[in-house]
Amino acid sequence: VVPDGTRVFDLELRSGTTDLGHGPGTETWGVNGSYLGPTVRAERGEPVRMKVRNGLDEASTLHWHGMHLPAAMDGGPHQMVDPGTTWSPHWTVDQPAATLWYHPHLHGATAEHVYRGVAGMFLVDDPAGPVLPDRYGIDDVPVIVQDKKFDGDRLDDGAAMFSDTGVLGDEVLVNGTPGPYLDVTTERVRLRLLNASNARVYRFGFDTGLGFALIGTDGGLLPKPVGMSSLQLSPGERAEIVVAVPAGTSPVLRSSPPDLGADFWGTRFGGGADTMDILQLRAADRLDSNAVVPSSLAAQPDLGSPSVTRRFDLTSSTQINGKPMDMGRIDEVVTVGTTEVWEVRNVSGGVHNFHVHDVQFQVLGTDDPALTGPKDTVYVPPGRTLRLLMRFTDFSDPSTPYMFHCHLLRHEDNGLMGQFVVV
Ligand code: C2O
Ligand code: CU
Structure with missing residues (x-):
């Protein structure tokens, strides 16, 4: 039984071709399109139903990463969706505002399905939360970071000989875009960073040394903003940061070799040890004022004592x-x-x-x-x-x-x- 007022989302897994910077013929997969998928958005307390149609010619799943929900709705390896069929999980969103995401989760082939492009953001909103920059695409911007390797115009998921972690690409896509930049028109911009890569660990920071405020992690806001100049995310992790880009400047969000605490081989062939440009922020000469980050953000839930x-x-x-x-x-x-x-x-x-x-x-x-x-x-x-x-x-x-x-x-x-x- 699905409650009245349920918000329904139609999502279809599709195959197609996408220009990822290597010509129009690159074969990719996506949701409601040929690469990545729409940002799904729901409010805390809202009943939702996802209609997941599999338009691929092989079975897959869609998992709601970070979502608190019944196991049968989770989209893991026990909830396979056969080609041509539709799976319709439903639940009530019951957790703080957060940047979650969705991706396939079938046993043995998750890497391949995600690498081809099936992934998207799932944002949970909470009207009772603090006021933050929240104009989607203007001062509240999804940043889905993926490294890719190409062989001609083909996406290459072959791993290096010494790697057991899978492919480490030599190019970065943000939201499926190669060489991306963002026009910044406001005094502050909130970036929702998602490491949707198969294996690479990023250490984000600006080439100019510009600092930023970390305001949220995987499942919601921090107690209070934390100023920093570099931030590491391993695959699957998210972070929300707010950056004040000085008017008329164009800093580049860059990834430098992460601190993995591993030996040379682990660092080089495990999480990756490269410096890569991620996203350039091009600030206008005059910036519009927008929401400032409050000094206190969210009380953390009391989880009780462990038994x-x-x-x-x-x-x-x-x-x-x-x-x-x-x-x-x-x-x-x-x-x-x-x-x-x-x-x-x-x-x-x-x-x-x-x-x-x-x-x-x-x-x-x-x-x-x-x-x-x-x-x-x-x-x-x-x-x-x-x-x-x-x-x-x-x-x-x-x-x-x-x-x-x-x-x-x-x-x-x-x-x-x-x-x-x-x-
Ligand atoms: Cu068990 Cu993002 O997955
Ligand atoms: Cu591992």
Whole structure:
């Protein structure tokens, strides 16, 4: 039963050709178009129904990354959509304003489907939230960052010989655009950064040293804005930043080699160690005034105290706790209404992050300001243990699992994933 007033979204997975800077004939996939998909937007408290039609000639899924929702609506590997059919999950959006996203999540081929272009943003709005720059495309701008490699006009997903993390491209697309720039017409601009790349870790900063305010992480706003000049995002992570670009200047948002805490091989062939231009901001000579960033943004939810601690060892680039993903095995059983600590340890020495479906967690015991807001995906440096506090508030379903996994998509496909149910 779908409540009255449900907002319905029609999304169709399609194949086509797109000019990504290498001629008009590049074969790509997208949603309602040939590359990437529309920004889906809903308000906190709003019932939504997604009509996902698969117009491809192979089965896929669409997963709502970062969304709190019943497992059967999650769009993971158990919710395959066959070619020519439509899958219609529905739920009520019940979480703070955030920059979420959607992408395929089929077991064994997520990397390929995302790389071809199936992904888009899913913005949650909260009318009760603070006033921020919010004019879409003017002072509130989605920035979907993907690195790509081309072979002639063909998208090449071949990985380097020494890489087990999959393709590292030598070109960057923002929202599917090569060599992108943004005309800035306001005193401040809010950028919603999404690392939608398969494996590359970016370290964002401006070529001029221009600072910015971090206002939000994966699952919502921070308690208060944090000034910084560089910010690292691993695959799947998001950040909202607000930048005041001086009138008449054109700084370039650039990515420099990330700090992965890994050895030379891991850095070079794992997360990438390149300097790449991402997006030029071209500020007009006169800028319109717009919303300023308030000094306090959002109270963080009280997740309560944990009753269970679980250990997740990232054993290798194909195994968690010594086991590769098995669609028929439930790895963890969580009790609804409880708070847990998940201790995630990178024992493999490789480059990995960790993503948990259904929840936003707090990273315990860190003073990194980029980890002070709600997170659903976090980089786990080699040799380190991160303690993640999360609460499973509702949606018990003993028969449908949620996923947890590394978001370097080749690792996820190769087995660095597990399943939990909430009962
Ligand atoms: Cu963005 Cu389990 O995925
Ligand atoms: Cu990994």
